[in-house]
Amino acid sequence: MVIPREQIATGEHLTRLYVQVPGNVDAKTDRTTTTEDEKKNASKKKRAEVTLEYIFQQANAVFAPYKIKVKEGTVPDWYAAYQIGQRMTPKFSSRTPDGVDRVFIVGDGQGMNVSMMDSYNLSWKLAHSILGLSPSTIKNSADPVLETFELERVDTARQLIEFDTKFSHMFSGKIGSGDSSTAGLTHDEFLEVFRDGSGFTSGCGLEYKSSKLVRATEGSQDMVSSAGDPLYGALTPGRRVLNVELKRYADNTTRQLHEELPSNGRYRLLILTSTDLLDPSGHSQKALRASTEIVESHPAGSIDLVVLHPIKDRFEWTQIPSEVKRLAEMRTYGLAKKEDAYDVYGISREEGAIAVVRPDGYVGVLCRLSTPEFAKYLGGCLVTI
Structure with a gap:
């Protein structure tokens, strides 16, 4: 498999090359926790046999009658032998007798891609708990926000292993060769699996299941199902908010949404107003007034209000709620020239929507402008004052 990479400081473009190493390794010899040193050494020896020359030998066997080599005057940026090993702990946290989760594990699934998200998921929830932002709980009971760490990340680890198993089997087989794991697999099907797995390779395309922090849209008239593919931006509870380009209303400058929402531990109440924004009795203004009451019913600084509008004609601050x-x-934005946030997010301009974005950038709930569902959601995540 060949993957074009970025241009580096020298002006050269990198290319990543994956080459299958023939032969199987007994899974028992890949347990890094084994006490049998000879088995550890067997694994290390196997990887040590994979030299740069050996990699190109295997690659050229595939490319024949064509050839591939390192460009003259350059050297390989990096190479290594990856030995497939799929292991998972049954628990990511441990609770002490006082009912508090105090010991946690963050993983190294696919290197930094997934483990950083483990750490990020845990860190904001720890801060949330330590600062007393979680809703009140009875004595000797778990923090309702912090306990979702294990729920979300164990499921992510399980999905990762399932994908890695499927992908490695496909990659190690021959497409359309009749092998049981890749029988009838076409090149397009291979690319589809690779695309679906980009959530793991990027670390940003994961989807958390329903929990205290994720309210799914199924079966509720108050919720909104945004149109489009969640992998490419549609607002979906449990998925990360995609970055979009916006035009800030206050100074008419072009902004990137992710740069406007720094990682500071705050929830974001994202109001995507509709085309009725300038109607004092319309759903948009009612939602804006209700949202300010909700923001002020929780600890100061715990929620940022963010407003998007689709209005193309000029209007004044006095035409919308003073709050x-x-x-x-x-943090009030219109549409940029190059990008339409409503199209990217799959939200109708005529209907609008309200999304609560968690401190880690994932959508917690997506509901209609006319519903108080977002208030119920925040009440389950944050203490009220």
């Missing part, structure tokens, strides 16, 4: 300028003067 917007007070709470979100520098």
Whole structure:
């Protein structure tokens, strides 16, 4: 498999090359926790036999009658032998007798791609718990926010192993060769699996299941199902908010949403107003007034109000609720010339929507402008004052 990579400082473009090493390794020899040193050494010896020359030998056997080699005057940026090993702990946290989760594991699935998200998921929830932001619980009971760490990340680890098993079997087989694991597999099907797995390789395309922190849309008239593919931006509870380009209303400058929402541990109440924004009795203004009440019913600084609008004609601050300028003067945005946020997110301009974005950038709930469902969601995540 050949993957084009980025251009580096020298001006050269990198290319990543994956080459299958023929032969199987007994899974028993790949247990890094074994006490049998000879088995450890067997694994190390196997990997040590994979030299740069050996990699190109295997690659050229595939490319024949064509050839591939290192460009003259350059050297390989990096190479290594990856030995497939799929293991998973049954628990990611451990609770002490006082009912508090105090010991945690963050993984190394696919290297940094997944383990960093383990760490990030845990860190904001730890801070949330330590600062007393979680809703009140009875004595000797788990923190309702912190306990979702294990729920979300164990499931992610399981999905990763299932994908890695499927992908490695496909990659090690011959497409359309009749092998039981790759029988009838076409090149397009191979690419589809690779695309679906990009959530793991990027670390940003994962989807958390329903929990206290994720309210699914199924079966509720108050919820909204955004149109489009979640992998490419549609707002979906449990998935990360995609970055979009916006035009900030206060100073008419082009902004990137992710840069406007720094990782500071706050929830974001994202109001995608509709085309009725300038109607004082419309759903948009009612939602904006209700949202300010919700923001102020929780600890100061725990929720940022963010407002998007689809209005192309000019309007003044005085035409919308005054609370917007007070709470979100520098977080009120219109559509940019190059990108339409409503199209990217799959939200109708005529209907609008409200999304609560968790501190880690994942959508917690997506509901209609006319529903108080977002208030119920925040009440289950944050203490009220």
